[in-house]
Amino acid sequence: MADTISNTSLDEVGSVLRDLEKFGQSPWLDFIQRSFTEDGSLKKLVEEDGLRGVTSNPAIFEKAIGHGTEYDPQIRKLLEGEGLSPGDLYEHLAVDDIRAACGVLHPVFQKTKGLDGYVSLEVSPYLAFDPHGTITEARRLWKTVSRENLMVKIPGTTEGCSAIREAIADGININVTLLFSLDAYKAVLEAYISGLEARVGRGEDISRLASVASFFVSRIDGKVDAEIDRRVKAGDPESAALKALRGKVAIANAKMAYQYYLEVKNTPRWKALAAKGANPQRLLWASTGTKDKAYSDVLYVEELIGPETVNTIPPATFDAFRDHGKLRESLTENVDEARHVMAEVERLSLDLDGVTAKLVKEGCASFCVAFDELLTAVATKREAVLGDRLLRFSADLPAEIRDDVAAAEKEWSVSGILRRIWKKDPSVWTNGPEAGWLNWLNIVQDRLWHIDELEVLARDVRTRGFTDILLLGMGGSSLGPEVLAETFGQQKGWPKLHVLDSTDPQQVTTFKNAVDLKKTLFIVASKSGGTLEPNILFAHFWDVAGQALGKHPGENFIAITDPGSHMQKVAEENKFWRTFFGDPKIGGRFSVLSNFGLVPAAAAGLDVRKFLKVTQLLVESCDGSVPPAANPGATIGLILGHAAKCFGRDKVTIVASEGIASFGAWLEQLIAESTGKKGIGLVPIDEEELGAPSVYGKDRVFVDLLLGDDMPDSRLGALREAGAPVITVRLAEPAQLGQAFFLFEFATAVAGAVLGIDPFDQPDVEFSKVETRKLTSAYAEKGSLPAETPFAKDGSLSFYADEKNAKALEGGDAVAILKKLFGQVKPGDYVGLLAYIERDSKTRDWAQAVRMELRDALKVATAAEFGPRFLHSTGQAYKGGPDSGVFLQVTATDAADVPVPGHGYSFSVVKAAQARGDFEVLAARGRRALRVHIDGPLAEGLKSLATAIHKAVAGE
Ligand SMILES: O=C(CO)[C@@H](O)[C@H](O)[C@H](O)[C@H](O)COP(=O)(O)O
Ligand SMILES: O=C[C@H](O)COP(=O)(O)O
Secondary structure, eight states, X not given: OOSSOOOTTHHHHTHHHHGGGGGTEEEEESOOOHHHHHTTHHXXXXXXXXXXXXXXXXXXXXXXXXXXXXXXXXXXXXXXXXXXXXHHHHHHHHHHHHHHHHHHHHHHHHHTTTSSOEEEEEXXXXXXXXXXXXXXXXXXXXXXXXXXXXXEEEEOSHHHHHHHHHHHHHTOOEEEEEEOSHHHHHHHHHHHHHHHHHHHHTTOOOTTOOEEEEEEOHHHHHHHHHHHHHXXXXXXXXXXXXXXXXXXXXXXXXXXXXXXXXXXXXXXXXXXXXXXXXXXXXEEEEXXXXXXXXXXXXXXXXXXXXXXXXXXXXXXXXXXXXXHOOOOXXXXXXXXXXXXXXXXXXXXXXXXXXXXXXXXXXXXXXXXXXXXXXXXHHHHHXXXXXXXXXXXXXXXXXXXXXXXXXXXXXXXXXXXXXXXXXXXXXXXXXXXXXXXXXXXXTHHHHHHHXXXXXXXXXXXXHHXXXXXXXXXXXXXXXXXXXXXXXXXXXXXXXXXXXXXXOOOHHHHHHHHHHSOGGGEEXXXXXXXXXXXXXXXXXXXXXXXXXXXXXXXXXXXXXXXXXXXOHHHHHHHHTTOSEEEEOOTTSOGGGOTTSHHHHHHHHHTTOOHHHHHHHHHHHHHHTSXXXXXXXXXXXXXXXXXXXXXXXXXXXXXXXXXXXXXXXXXXXXXXXXXXXXXXTTBOOEEXXXXXXXXXXXOOSOEEEEEEEETTOOOOHHHHHHHXXXXXXXXXXXXXXXXHHHHHHHHHHHHHHHHHHHTSOTTOOHHXXXXXXXXXXXXXXXXXXXXXXXXXXXXXXXXXEEEOOHHHHHHHOSSXXXXXXXXXXXXXXXXXXXXXXXXSOOSHHHHHHHHHHXXXXXXHHOSEEEEEETTGGGGTTHHHHHHSOSOEEEEEEEEOOSSOOBOTTSSSBHHHHHHHHHHHHHHHHXXXXXXXXXXXXXXXXXXXXXXXXXXXXXXXXXX
């Protein structure tokens, strides 16, 4: 069969199709394709074959757009501008095709006074069972295409009927599709009539409104014939009667529908509408290509010719009918015989109701599959056209994970979960409060709409000549800006961005000394506005800035906070220079693309407009229109979720190019805080140097973040070969950092859905905050923290633990205690080094050396974290996630302290309270944990501790 119409025989016998008109039937074409319209072929059919309409459906568009290169020039052109999601791209292409065909058919529309000349465009097949979505989409398409000879196609499902009624009442031409049963047709006709009546009731014109009811034919024979064949083969005693029905049921069914049409036309109800100019809803025969080669290839055209009907004919059948089709008014003949066929169907229990119900389901599903294929093809073309404007993602997975993820992608595709994510449907997760935390999905576009605020800020910051920006905040309010500061560095002619997220007095002093207090813009960033650290850091820097400036320092302070927060009040009372608001429907760790990341970025001289536009391209790649397998965020999320849930690979090990190394600290917060709860989740492992396969267990997934042309670490190759899953994300340039932020936000939301948790809360972070507050309040009241006694001491090292842990660890010196602690480590566990000391290059090197020793000796994942920073990040997973962590908390007596103005405590006290609060929650969660406190010089204490750890694990 031809895929497209051949025009060879037109001149000779074109009239047979045109002559259908004499029988009152309009031939339409069940096909659309750009080249076919553009090269005049469609027009030729109109002129020579009397073609009177065109229908399209998702499968037809899939054939047209999903294959070949015909649409590529337009795709390229469309993507030159602002960027579009694959769904929007498809719609541009389809709408252009529909409009072009409407143009070709418009003379027919005029000549037939609106009887014919229509082109149909179907609403998204995903909406077949969603009446509200369908009517919204029908209205939108009607408005977008904006052609009087458009027909919007709506499936004639039970749910579709209410949308059909509303659309008709709105004055939208409707083609009702996917009709198989007489009952469904009756419901649809009722919807049409009552829609017209609603219009009349509103005093609106009904004479310019057209509708057809697309009754599918050949598919019925396909199903019924198969059942007949099965029963005959099985030796059914009614074989002869069954055989007599072969190839007859679909036509008989259609004839019954037509009889009903005639009946209704005769009712007073219809006549009243007709008197007001109503046009009947004509029956349109669809699915009229012959599928069974044993039948005539024009069967479903020849046998269904009758007045006031349409037959939408696929190209090959169109050709065939032109070639050898015979005309007669067949639809109204042998009606009794058709009734007999239907009675026989009943008598022989061929379950036509079951068949038609199944066909509706299958029809909807197969249009969804076709649409998925189409959108996948468009997404792939889009990606190719965008090339290096998009980050690249690939995954090397062992076969079992690859198959599992592929199955999940299919499942997600069928259940439309990605579209539900974009609709902010909480049932994707736990059906809890998730809908209130999803505005990060749209924040990039939203910030682009408000870009002026940021650009004005940038201009003003520059004009004021600040040399430094010091951002004071924790977790979600600081880690994003820190990545931006470290990745982009100081911009020429702009202030340098520093990010302080510690209560360590030495670290506070280091930052104070690193900036020129008179020329520093302070950004106090706190979403909730109530977090302890940004509040006390504000108190300190307000004081020192005031002293340095010798005046009220408000003009040098900016707040970023959610509306109505305590911090907003602080900013107002203290007359801050500016206050920028976050979106209360975005949680901290998802806030980097909101003002929490963008205000510091703009103030530090980054081109935020460009940054957001680049980011938006990736947002569109993760759009709900992109099926899971073509959607990078979804695929990564499914890999991470399934690797953890089904294969025990829950340690997400982050490897990054030097140029974007700090991204890991942001990513670990996102992953840990989002997924680590209820005893499950992903444990991110950042900055752990790669090793040989022998030092790893089977609990890892590697995420390799590459920048530019950087080569992947060769050790990853060996790991891959050893069966470890490796996800690679390559940023062509640092400007794609925003794409990476969104990519992993989306992936984390998806992984959360796989794990069945609410990825947007952080119950254990809150718990730690509460415990810390109790201790600082106690200090403020009593002048000291509650007394505590070490269970052991060895030189400058004192050991503390809760009763249970102390019991398990006590007895012996430092080495013995540490040996017992690490002796508890089993395969699949991880070790967390949690250091409440200044985070600088020396202490970071120390922590790295210790963790590497632990990793290599114990062959488990390791984390090296600094408090209180990690409390707002991985701390959630350590307490709420899987009980596979073994923790060594390190505290020290601070050499010098810094008071917190206006509070009854100092930074040192706060840090001590945080460490103790953290430990209490770890203990309350039954975690294996030990605190070692260093007295005396820190460097020496760290050295002795490292030696003791070495002896404990190396057995020396
Ligand atoms: O519904 C309409 C026209 O209203 C058609 O485009 C309809 O979708 C097609 O005729 C059928 O999908 C084709 O069915 P089939 O030949 O694949 O069984
Ligand atoms: O990740 C968020 C931190 O816990 C800080 O919270 P905040 O921005 O509300 O102060």
